[in-house]
Amino acid sequence: MLSEAASAIGIEVCVLAERRDDAATSVAGEVLYGSGFDAAALSALARSCDVVTLDHELVDLDALAELAAAGVAVRPGPAALLYAVDKAEQRRHLAAAGIAVPEFIVLEGEVDADVALVVSFAAELGAVPVAKAARGGYDGRGVEAGDLSAVLAATRAWRAAGTRVVAERRVGFRRELAALVARRPGGESVAWRTVETTQVDGMCREVAVPGGVDDATSLAGAQLAVRLAELLGVVGVLAVELFDTDDGLLVNEVAMRPHNSGHWTIEGAVTSQFENHLRAVCDLPLGATDGPAGAVATVNVLGGGDPLARDALASVLGVEGAHLHWYGKAHRPGRKLGHVTVVGVEPAEVAERAWRAAAALGTPRRRDEGGAQ
């Protein structure tokens, strides 16, 4: 989606990909093959580009820091990326700056002592906390939200593997929100409307705009995202996942790249998150973020039992106003393979159409979830 946006505005893209069937290879002008953890591959990429940016967090911060030290424009920079890559660093940095986050402890000592710390933290909270691996998690992986024994077992396993762990209170929330901002090197930033997300088992299933987000909450989310972008020194897009609680907004996660919660901006806003990410990292004027005029629903397409068949494509395109974005990734049950966006007037109607289109591609139907993480 970044490459599609780059193509339109005449920015040439060189992709560093691990495999020939990586989705991004099919729309990039130039493709280099190699690992983002290989300093030589990163150097080759840097020589091909004016600006290096990223679309995931599984990166080698040290190698990026070396590039940046050598004068390569790495945006966002490694100092900012640390807070997206490492939940322990992020929680500490945000808490120190007075940003509301769930109560947490960081586990980075001896395995047995850390497990004992989780037990006493649970006693202190009067509830079982959730455990998160500080690095490497994605779409619910790296998070253990089961009962106490499961949380202790995960903590033990991660700590034994040398991974720091964050244990934190499960927040009772009214809804989950996501705020989105793009920021240029000089600090100019623009925010989109704050949206409502529906997460199931740690994976985003649906984004509703405006969803249950009133204008005041939307503005509060946007202001918080702008403040975080400034605090963390982000260049590019910053997505902030939020808990909307009786006590206000709490930061759940941050991502420094175009984010699933912002895919609605392709059809629903004047400028998409992808184009503004490119504008921001290239230090070009940011585009207007107005929109949507009505309601937007974006539903993720998850791999079902069967791979995509041609008939399925016909079915999804047969849903009125369904905008399909297919990522070209290999099929695997439960994997995010794409998304569908519908723009319209009636929220229930656009959601129904988006879910119907996603279901035509094998996505399991929505199940209603209670208001707890």
Next chain:
Amino acid sequence: MLSEAASAIGIEVCVLAERRDDAATSVAGEVLYGSGFDAAALSALARSCDVVTLDHELVDLDALAELAAAGVAVRPGPAALLYAVDKAEQRRHLAAAGIAVPEFIVLEGEVDADVALVVSFAAELGAVPVAKAARGGYDGRGVEAGDLSAVLAATRAWRAAGTRVVAERRVGFRRELAALVARRPGGESVAWRTVETTQVDGMCREVAVPGGVDDATSLAGAQLAVRLAELLGVVGVLAVELFDTDDGLLVNEVAMRPHNSGHWTIEGAVTSQFENHLRAVCDLPLGATDGPAGAVATVNVLGGGDPLARDALASVLGVEGAHLHWYGKAHRPGRKLGHVTVVGVEPAEVAERAWRAAAALGTPRRRDEGGAQ
């Protein structure tokens, strides 16, 4: 733009390109190098694809006919393409079907006799006709609309080169319009809103939606385009350039591909002409064509004196709501290098912004033209 749309919905594109710097090569998953007039290159393309389609008319109809005869899905088919490639065939076919076209004669005899025929046609009209090479014209090339001696000289030169010529009445029109339709193999078709175009020296400079096109005229244009698509057996997008005259709509030109007059659909309609062209040639359900809610202006970016500089990109992206589409073509003064679309409420306001953005890229400013071809 076709490749960008294909990428989104998961259709894989293989491009047959003549040169490594052809714009389409940078966003296609697979690129074959060769000429569209080389049967071997076309066969190689056909072996790589389920469907062969085209984005210009400079094609070898005989070679395409051979592919089609061998069972390759060439869409639109060669029988339809003939009417887009050859103005003489098109004028005769439309006139025979009772479609309103300007009064015309086809010149295909001896050179001196043909020149004499133009002289008597001019006498009959009481006006100097315009002369058009039946094949190979584009953006005003292949058209002579000067005084009688220029028209006769062009006729003589084209006939001497073996090119058939169409001489036709210069139509006095209120405005120039363009109608746009997409049609599937089975006949299902959808039409977009008919738009107003501004042509200068035979080249489209601006598209305004709705422009001066009222709902009744828009509907008449759409119905005419649907009828033409059926009559000509088009699969894919058909763009019909029209003269809006005191006597109704006259067909000026037809194109069987996504067309400059339909670029506004990327931002201004639910489904773009590019996506619906792909859907149509792949025999998938067509997308909704609703829109725009307000006003849209698309202005072509023409090469000015200087090639695009980075500052120019910053300037154009600094115009509020300006959507740039940059084609990645080599710079040449007067060449179409891209376009800018602005969507908004006030027609004068969106046009001003689109022209300002195009001017930032070196496009000569609009000059007002009278109501004659």
